Amino acid sequence: MNIDETDKKILKELQKDARKSYRKIAEQTDISEGTAYNRIKKMQQNKIIQGYTPDIDYQKLGYDLTTIIGITGEGSQLQDLEQEIAENPHVTAVYDVTGQYDAITIAKFQNRKQLNQFIKQILKRKDVKKTYTMLTLNTIKEKHQIKL
Amino acid sequence: MNIDETDKKILKELQKDARKSYRKIAEQTDISEGTAYNRIKKMQQNKIIQGYTPDIDYQKLGYDLTTIIGITGEGSQLQDLEQEIAENPHVTAVYDVTGQYDAITIAKFQNRKQLNQFIKQILKRKDVKKTYTMLTLNTIKEKHQIKL
DNA sequence: AATGAAACCGTGGGCTG
DNA sequence: CAGCCCACGGTTTCATT
Numbered sequence: 001m002n003i004d005e006t007d008k009k010i011l012k013e014l015q016k017d018a019r020k021s022y023r024k025i026a027e028q029t030d031i032s033e034g035t036a037y038n039r040i041k042k043m044q045q046n047k048i049i050q051g052y053t054p055d056i057d058y059q060k061l062g063y064d065l066t067t068i069i070g071i072t073g074e075g076s077q078l079q080d081l082e083q084e085i086a087e088n089p090h091v092t093a094v095y096d097v098t099g100q101y102d103a104i105t106i107a108k109f110q111n112r113k114q115l116n117q118f119i120k121q122i123l124k125r126k127d128v129k130k131t132y133t134m135l136t137l138n139t140i141k142e143k144h145q146i147k148l
Numbered sequence: 149m150n151i152d153e154t155d156k157k158i159l160k161e162l163q164k165d166a167r168k169s170y171r172k173i174a175e176q177t178d179i180s181e182g183t184a185y186n187r188i189k190k191m192q193q194n195k196i197i198q199g200y201t202p203d204i205d206y207q208k209l210g211y212d213l214t215t216i217i218g219i220t221g222e223g224s225q226l227q228d229l230e231q232e233i234a235e236n237p238h239v240t241a242v243y244d245v246t247g248q249y250d251a252i253t254i255a256k257f258q259n260r261k262q263l264n265q266f267i268k269q270i271l272k273r274k275d276v277k278k279t280y281t282m283l284t285l286n287t288i289k290e291k292h293q294i295k296l
Numbered sequence: 297a298a299t300g301a302a303a304c305c306g307t308g309g310g311c312t313g
Numbered sequence: 314c315a316g317c318c319c320a321c322g323g324t325t326t327c328a329t330t
Contacts, residue, residue: 003209011204018166018200021305021325032317037307039315050203052166053293056159060196061151063294068216068245068252082288089295096286097216104216104282108294134252138244140230144292145201146211146256147237169306169324180298185326 001046006031008148010039011049015145018052055143058108065109066139070101070132071122078102081125090118101132149194154179156296158187159197163293166200203291206256213257214287218249218280219270226250229275238266249280 003011009029013020026036043049071078078096085105086094093106109115115133122128151159157177161168174184191197219226226244233253234242241254257263263281270276 001208011202014202015204018202022307023305033306034308034318035316046208048205048208050205053201053203053291054159054162054166055198055201056163056293057196057198058294060149060194061296066243068243086289091289092292092294093290094288095214095216095282095284095290096288097282097284099280099282101282103288104284132247134243134245134247134249136243136245136252140242140244140251141234141239142241142243142292143201144240144290145204146206146240148209170326171324181324182299182327183297186297189326 001042001048003043003048006035007039007043007048010036011043012148014040014049014052015148053144062110063108065111065115066136067107067109067115068134068136069105069107069119069122070134071103071105072100072129072131073102074127074129078127081122081127085122088118088121090114149190149196151191151196154183155187155191155196158184159191160296162188162197162200163296201292210258211256213259213263214284215255215257215263216282216284217253217255217267217270218282219251219253220248220277220279221250222275222277226275229270229273233270236266236269238262 006029010025013025013028022036022040023033026033029036040049073081082094082096082103085091088107090107090109091105092108095104096102097104107118109118119131119133122131154177158173161173161176170184170188171181174181177184188197230242230244230251233239236255238255238257239253240256243252244250245252255266257266267279267281270279
């Protein structure tokens with residue numbers, strides 16, 4: 001599917017506020033509301049828009065510990081492990097990476113005990129050689145959008 | 149502000165679909181729609197809900213290069229730099245961290261040239277000693293939610 | 297926290313270029 | 314075919330209780 005300038009404008013409006021009404025999106029992109037509706041629907045069908053997420057301040061909910069964990073594997077395949085990690089409720093991201101580590105995961109915890117359990121769970125696996133945990137001292141930015 | 153079980157249920161519904169109507173949220177949490185509306189408004193005022201973001205497949209928009217970059221500083225303060233990085237349109241996250249690096253940033257690019265420019269911009273600064281760039285080969289998960 | 301009423305909006309059909 | 318316009322039922326919003 002090809003995205004044109006109108007689609008981009010629509011996405012930008014949604015980035016500003018994903019709960020914005022079709023009508024307002026239409027006004028701000030100089031199209032009719034039916035068109036806004038149809039284009040958004042199409043982008044959802046094409047999985048360009050995969051859903052809508054509330055930006056929650058997890059710190060206010062007690063998740064004070066954000067961690068970035070590098071994982072070094074033993075041997076070849078980490079896919080199973082990555083899948084398992086991805087399903088853990090504390091995890092927000094899992095990447096296969098080049099360089100120093102084989103995988104990087106980002107996870108949020110309410111306390112060190114939860115973090116500990118998580119790391120132990122990873123280290124239990126035979127395909128994991130070691131992990132390296134970085135604690136975030138301060139989150140300067142964490143908004144899962146890039147400028148279009 | 150204190151979050152009770154009802155608020156949590158509301159947040160869970162929004163996590164499933166942040167465009168869900170107040171009415172449906174109310175139905176699924178066994179409260180009236182006015183209550184759903186009032187509670188969500190309160191959580192917005194208290195900045196527990198900071199906004200709503202569309203989950204966009206940036207790869208489909210040409211952003212094929214997701215990078216995790218570790219930054220090592222020279223001397224003391226990296227705050228200015230971090231602020232500057234956070235404002236770059238390619239950047240989705242910036243963290244101050246313990247350990248091997250002083251800061252970690254996550255950024256998405258359409259090509260290596262964009263990445264290169266970004267790294268050069270960082271390295272130009274006197275307060276930066278070095279950077280370490282990890283390219284993601286595969287994104288297993290990147291959903292900026294944790295299970296409540 | 298619930299009610300209810302007015303304003304606002306989503307959704308689909310039919311029309312137009 | 315994509316976009317526009319319209320209409321109706323559904324939804325948001327907020328003052329009131």
